[in-house]
Amino acid sequence: QVQLQESGPGLVKPSGTLSLICTVSGGSISTYYWSWIRQPPGKGLEWIGHIYYSGTSRYNPSLESRVTISIDTSKNQFSLKLSSVTAADTAVYYCARVQMATIFMDVWGEGTTVTVSS
Amino acid sequence: QSALTQPASVSGSPGQSITISCTGTSSDVGGYDYVSWYQHHPGKAPKLMIYDVSNRPSGVSDRFSGSKSGNTASLTISGLQAEDEAEYYCGSYTGGSTLFVFGTGTKVTAL
Numbered sequence: 001q002v003q004l005q006e007s008g009p010g011l012v013k014p015s016g017t018l019s020l021i022c023t024v025s026g027g028s029i030s031t032y033y034w035s036w037i038r039q040p041p042g043k044g045l046e047w048i049g050h051i052y053y054s055g056t057s058r059y060n061p062s063l064e065s066r067v068t069i070s071i072d073t074s075k076n077q078f079s080l081k082l083s084s085v086t087a088a089d090t091a092v093y094y095c096a097r098v099q100m101a102t103i104f105m106d107v108w109g110e111g112t113t114v115t116v117s118s
Numbered sequence: 119q120s121a122l123t124q125p126a127s128v129s130g131s132p133g134q135s136i137t138i139s140c141t142g143t144s145s146d147v148g149g150y151d152y153v154s155w156y157q158h159h160p161g162k163a164p165k166l167m168i169y170d171v172s173n174r175p176s177g178v179s180d181r182f183s184g185s186k187s188g189n190t191a192s193l194t195i196s197g198l199q200a201e202d203e204a205e206y207y208c209g210s211y212t213g214g215s216t217l218f219v220f221g222t223g224t225k226v227t228a229l
Contacts, residue, residue, distance in 0.1 A: 044223045045220040047218040104152070105166060106166045108164045
């Protein structure tokens with residue numbers, strides 16, 4: 001059974017870069033799409049973007065200028081970088097596997113909390 | 119792309135049926151049969167409950183069912199149980215630059 005685990009710093013300074021890794025276990029990262037999703041405190045879920053194992057990616061236009069999602073198939077990992085962060089980027093960040101044929105997320109990580117503060 | 123609209127909370131007695139609505143536009147919910155529903159218990163990984171409007175993944179109870187009419191999708195929980203208490207989110211493919219949009223979330227309470 002495929003499992004996902006997010007990892008990375010829980011605290012990032014304003015104007016810095018948020019960096020997270022999602023490790024995929026129990027299955028191959030190849031042939032699937034993979035996504036990052038976040039949930040700010042007291043708010044709903046927001047799709048950040050996704051990447052295909054080939055490296056093709058797509059981002060939420062509201063974050064596109066600051067987001068990079070990359071993939072390392074040799075490590076069965078994909079990652080998120082979000083630059084120029086502010087307090088508004090404080091959230092629980094989830095990684096998920098995407099079934100792209102009809103766009104839904106069928107496997108999720110438990111999430112990791114990232115706080116932007118000096 | 120705005121979030122899909124869900125009621126903030128829905129409650130029911132154990133054993134009753136409840137329905138959660140998810141309202142979008144013709145550019146998302148109404149335009150495609152690509153609506154999914156997720157159950158989220160605090161501190162845990164969200165769980166896919168319904169995909170493609172009305173399909174249940176293997177292992178999801180048949181007490182959960184989905185439907186759609188026009189720009190509004192619905193999730194019905196039959197025979198409400200205490201374990202069903204959670205936040206529920208709908209989601210939909212959009213035809214625009216924002217590929218996917220979630221709903222605002224609904225807290226379900228078993229009274």
